[in-house]
Amino acid sequence: MNGSQQQDEASTPHTRRFDTDVVLQAAGLGLWQIDPLTNLVYWDDYCGQLLGLGQANQLSYPAFLRHIHPQDVDRVDQALRGAMTLPPGGACEVSYRTRGADEGRGQWVRLIGRSALNLAGLVDGLAGVAQAVTPPKETAPEPVRQFGPLQTMLAHLQEHVYVLDREGRFRYVNQPLLALWELPYEQAIGKNFEELGYPSHLVSLHGAQIQQVIQTAQPVDGESDYVSPQGVAGFYEYTFVPLLAPDGSVEAIGGHTRVVTQRRQLEKILNESETKFRTIIEQAPVAFNLLVGRDLVVEVANEVVLGYWGKDRSVLGQPVRQAVPELAGQGFFELLDEVFTSGQAYEAKAAPATVAVNGVYGAYYFDFSLKPLRNAAGQVYAIMSMAVDVTQQVLARREAEAGNRQFRTLLEAIPHMTWTNTPTGGVGFFNERWYAYTGLSFEQTRDWGWQAVVHPDDLARTLSAYQRTLTTGEEFMLENRYRRADGVYRWHLNRALPLYGDDGQIVQWVGTATDIDEQKQLEAQLDQQVQTRTSQLQTSVADLRRSNDNLQQFAYIASHDLQEPLRKIQSFGDILRNQYASQLGEGMGYLERMQSAASRMSTLIKDLLTFSRISTQQEATLPVSLTDVVHLTLSDLELTVQETGAHIRVDPLPTVHGDASQLGQLFQNLLSNALKFQRPDASPVLDVRARLVRAAELPAGVEPTRPAMVYHLIEVADNGIGFDDKYVDRIFQVFQRLHGKSGSHYNGTGIGLAICQKVVANHGGAITATSQPGQGATFSVYLPV
Known part of the structure; x- marks a missing residue:
């Protein structure tokens, strides 16, 4: 390619771009482009002025987004990325505020763009134009008429009070109704029943009732069941009343809603209480029976108690002594007589009893209660008996107590100081190694008394870590110093882990303290050695840096000192060749070989100097x-x-x-x-x-x-x-x-x-x-x- 061709090809596109720029600027348009591979944004000068991007003509995509108003960033980013996502040919059009619009330094602009593909069929970029646009007008609902003190009172009523315009849009809503919707006031005002998520049948019903109020100027009452958009179900009584203008026309509709859910539910409960009571007794997992009269006749007995008695419903109507003679000799009948005579209730925990399970009598444990029932005259007429089988709990507790004794034995056998503490941090157990090391008694160190043996310099961070562990439930691990009985402090590694109950809650913590004093001394020695080695290494690095500097200076000086004699050899060789060539004869060949060798030596020196400079x-x-x-x-x-x-x-x-x-x-x-x-x-x-x-x-x-x-x-x-x-x-x-x-x-x-x-x-x-x-x-x- 010759020089003229390059000039022509370079000048022609420049001329076309100048004409295009003039046309675009006349139309108020700026050009921009996004390269997804480099993540860079490019623009022309006019576009940079529109978007507030400064003098440069490129920025990274994240830096470009920082020139967008914070409230518009996500919307613009989503529009641009969506246009660069396959399938190809994506387009975007989005308006936004440039950065600083709130302070009057920015403006509203609109970006219009389309993506392009490369030969591989992938999105190669997104390009388009930018133009300034007029800010969109914000619309706000008409303000509700101010009621002064009355409005303040309505806002805090427990019942729902609201005002609708003639199109059924909310113009006022008090706080209880906003709380039901779980919406702020600004998001509720201006919306109708449908936009607030009301079911279609209520939307139609309320729309017809509102029109009826407008046409008749008379109140309308109603009642409905309702599930709010947040899933709150209930029953409501409501009234729509006309709010009249000075000319007598209906200018708005006032609403008043009363929640009657509790009343409805109470009525239903009262109607079903008897059935539920019987069902609860029959299905209750506890043994229940009702014994009436001085003879303690079995009037009510659920399936649980019948199972424990090993009887069926044929015992109903019989005195309990006659119905269940197997209970004689266990003290149960005597307790019944005492409660009936004294009128005092009786309760027992984990009381042993011999009862039937699957028809076979055996020993079990119960938490049971006997409660006397009195008539209007205050006389005892019946005894209500309830019993809960706690056999498994009793056996489990006994097993746990045995396991706890084994656990304490294990903690005593561990060759470290061990302890247990409650979920709130109070220590309830130390093994004997703790007492031997500290020389203190259990009373001196129980609960939070252990702080007395912590080194004063370690106490604050020990308490902080301990409290944080109790709060988070994370493993406790800390190194601190404990005072020995002879007054010497030694370093210990403390670790504690939580133990969880069946309900997933922490029931206690188990901790150990391991003596690491020798290890800490060794670490201190190693740290000193590391510091010494580091100092030596820094000295070596400084020596190496000086050596490199000296080498670079040597290379520069050596190159000049070596070039100087070579230049003299070449100069004298040129004089010999130009002035004495005829006299040299065959010596001319040697001269040219000498000149060639000098030239190669000069090139070699230059290359060595270049290599040396690049290396450093x-x-x-x-x-x-x-x-x-x-x-x-x-x-x-x-x-x-x-x-x-x-x-x-x-x-x-x-x-x-x-x-x-x-x-x-x-x-x-x-x-x-x-x-x-x-x-x-x-x-x-x-x-x-x-x-x-x-x-x-x-x-x-x-x-x-x-x-x-x-x-x-x-x-x-x-x-x-x-x-x-x-x-x-x-x-x-x-x-x-x-x-x-x-x-x-x-x-x-x-x-x-x-x-x-x-x-x-x-x-x-x-x-x-x-x-x-x-x-x-x-x-x-x-x-x-």
Whole structure:
């Protein structure tokens, strides 16, 4: 491509873009674009002014969202992301306030956009226009007429009071009705019964009744069952009354609703009480019977008590002594006589009794009560007996007591201090090792008395951790110091775990205290050693930094000192060649070989200095356009390109963060090598291309110096002489050349590719190559996104 072609192709799009910008700005439109791959937003200058985005023409997507009013961010983000989601061709249109709209610094704008696809069928971006729009008008319901003190009273009535307009929309609602709806006042006002979630039959009924009030100017009463939108069921009586304007017309409807749920339920309960009472007695899991008269006749006995007696319903109507003679001798009949005579109730816990279960009598335990019933004259006429079988609880308690004794024995056997405490923190048990260590008694350390042996410096954090554990139920773990009986404090590791009951609640905590004093002393010694080693390492790092500085200074000075005699050799050689060539004769060949060797030595010194600087230079993090870097490099190689007749194709390359100078040296070496190592029978053909690859797609052996999810892959491919793949690791080492200097027209120092490897490593990437002799070579550079 010649210079004039580049100028024409560059100027024509610029002219078209200028005309388009003028037209768009005249229409009040700005251009914007979102790249989902880079997560960047781009815009033209006019769009930046509309959206309040500043002078730059790109931002990250999260930074772009921060220029949107906080109340509109979620809505705009949802609209834009929805347009970039498959299926393709998504569009969006959304209006919002720019940041600072409340303070008068922003404005309302509208974004209109559509997504586009790439060749792979994936969403490649979202682009569109932006324009300023008029703020939407907010509508508010007409205010309800102010009632003054009367309105305050209505707001706090327990009954529901409200006002409807002629269309059935709520204009006033008191607090009890808002509490039923579970809505704030602002969300209820202006809505009708249907919008508030009332069932359809009530919506129709109330609509007809409201029209009736409007037409007749007379109140309407009604009653209905109702389930609120929040699931609250009940019965209501209501009244709609007309509210008249000065001219006598109905301007609004007042509403008054009374909750009659409790009355309805009470009526139902009273109607069903007898049946329920009988059903409860029969289905109750406790033994129940009613004994009437001085003979204690069995009038009521449920299935549970009949089962314990081993009888059926034939015992009803018989005196209890006659009906259940098996109870004689257990003291039950004597207790009945005493309660009937004294009129005093009797209760017993875990009382033993011999009763029948499945027809077989055996020993059981009951919690039972005998309550005398009195008539209107105050005389005892019956005894109500209830009994609950607690046999399993009694046996379980006895088993638990036995287990607790075993548990205490185990805690005594543990070679550490142990304790148990209640869910509220009071300690109720210490093993003997605690008392032997502290020299205190149980009374001195019970509950919270143990604080006396904690080191004063550790007490505050010990209590804080202990209280936090009691609150959260998490494991208690803490290191602190306990005072021994001789006054010496020793470090202990405390641990406590909760024990849960059948109901899932903590019933107690079990803790241990392990002596770790020797371990703490060893840790202190290790910390001192670490500090010493760290100090030594810092000294070594400082020495290394000074060494690197000295090396860099040496490299700079050495390069200048070495170049100076070489320049004199070359200068004197030029004088000999220009002024004494005829006199040198055959010596002229030696002179030219000397000049060639001096030139190679000069190039070698420059390459070594470049490699040294790249090895010690700090990585820069400025945005660098690789497209600009490659075009600038090709401009430097323009003479070589023309001499070799090379054909070069450069695809659009990404922008990366790095050092432009180092990246220029990278492509200078790659492109110059591609032009140098060409077959004599073919003109050079070079391709520079780029694409994205995921970390999982990296070839084996390629290990970038900075990990990333995605990498830029930049490939420089040629049709040159190539090389054997087995030398791929060797070519990136200093002074390694696959083509020797002797008898070869491929000149070089063997440092260029080592410089490439160092530049790529400085930028967090990796470089490799693939080739075969006579088939060209492809150098692959991976840079993190």
